[in-house]
Amino acid sequence: MxxxxxxxxxxxxxxxxxxxxxxxxxxxxxxxxxxxxxxxxxxxxxxxxxxxxxxxxxxxxxxxxxxxxxxxxxxxxxxxxxxxxxxxxxxxxxxxxxxxxxxxxxxxxxxxxxxxxxxxxxxxxxxxxxxxxxxxxxxxxxxxxxxxxxxxxxxxxxxGVGQASALKLSYSSYQKASRVLAAVSYALAADYGVEEELLDIAHGRASSYLTETAYIPKVAERSWRWGPEMSEVADALRAVGLPAELAEASASVMGRWGGLRDSRMSVPQALEHLREARGD
Known part of the structure; x- marks a missing residue:
């Protein structure tokens, strides 16, 4: 056995x-x-x-x-x-x-x-x-x-060793970063009260993470793990001479959610954690 x-x-x-x-x-x-x-x-x-x-x-x-x-x-x-x-x-x-x-x-x-x-x-x-x-x-x-x-x-x-890791990060570089971009898009739209219109536009497209707003809190809850993963993506991109800024930025955005592991929250609550402290 x-x-x-x-x-x-x-x-x-x-x-x-x-x-x-x-x-x-x-x-x-x-x-x-x-x-x-x-x-x-x-x-x-x-x-x-x-x-x-x-x-x-x-x-x-x-x-x-x-x-x-x-x-x-x-x-x-x-x-x-x-x-x-x-x-x-x-x-x-x-x-x-x-x-x-x-x-x-x-x-x-x-x-x-x-x-x-x-x-x-x-x-x-x-x-x-x-x-x-x-x-x-x-x-x-x-x-x-x-x-x-x-x-x-x-x-x-x-x-040999390295191929499986390269495949994983090739997938992660899109799959996770795109969800972060969707969250940032909704945070901006919510600030101006146009989030419903953004969702309506997204539903008119064939496929978009912008239609999956319920997933945004899940991204926030998992960012304690996904953020370091995006840093590894950036490392992999730099190693082959590709731009790593988007992966680094995604890791930075997820850093704002880093303390929300296993939290349960609404979409507005998750988006609020993306905002820097404001005096208003």
Whole structure:
């Protein structure tokens, strides 16, 4: 039986890791320092708790890291410090250059490193995200087998470590930035009382994030994670000589929402957080 370790069981990580149980894998998670919400998710998905990270690195054949991108390198270092020599899959939204650093960190401990990226919503009865994988040819099938017959669709990419990360950020650079632009558009329209007219214009177009106003609070609630991801997008753009200003600006806008993690708010409330303090 393959043993998979998940770092850490957030809403995406727990749901993805749980899909591996369908192939007969045991899924471990480390309870040390995690929140009550993480414990509840892990228990709901049937994950097996270990008290310390060292127990996971001793037992796991494969470790999957799905954490906020700003923490990806620190998580990799914590695993490398325990001389982990199995297969380490970094599934985080990081730039190819960040992924190269993570690869070097883990290879020093003897680990085999696979670059991964999840595109889509957490897997469920109705949703099937894709897990893209790139890296050593011999390692990719072992990871893919974990999710055979599950709601997670694996896709292998040629070209080695960095390819999966590049694909993720290519998608993120549009998908997340466009939602931020829609929010800023509505914040401006609301200041002049023309938001209903803006929505009417957007509905006349074939497709536009401007029609999805209910999503704006969700963007605000997720910006604590999406903001650092857009900084990674900017890093990836600069590395190949492309302009990074839009990604940097999106990260800056999301910074105004950075303290709203897990908040529940209306569209007007989310838009108000975009405004600088004013004296009026």
């Amino acid at each position: 393959t043993v998979l370790g998940i770092l850490h069981p957030g809403s995406m990580g727990a749901a993805v890791a749980a899909q591996a149980r369908r192939s007969g894998a045991e899924v471990l998670w480390c309870a040390d320092g995690r929140s009550a919400e993480s414990t509840q998710r892990a228990e709901r998905y049937g994950l097996s708790a270990v008290a310390e990270l060292s127990e996971m690195t001793d037992r796991a054949d494969i470790i999957l890291s799905l954490c906020p991108p700003a923490a990806a390198e620190a998580v990799a270092r914590s695993v490398a410090a325990l001389s982990y020599s199995g297969t380490y899959v970094d599934g985080n939204a990081v730039s190819p250059s960040t992924m190269a650093r993570i690869k070097r960190i883990l290879e020093l401990s003897g680990a085999t490193v696979v670059d991964g990226s999840v595109i889509g919503s957490p897997p469920s009865a109705s949703k099937s995200p894709r897990l893209y994988l790139s890296g050593p040819d011999e390692a990719l099938p072992r990871v893919a087998e974990l999710f055979a017959g599950s709601a997670v669709q694996t896709r292998s990419l040629a070209g």
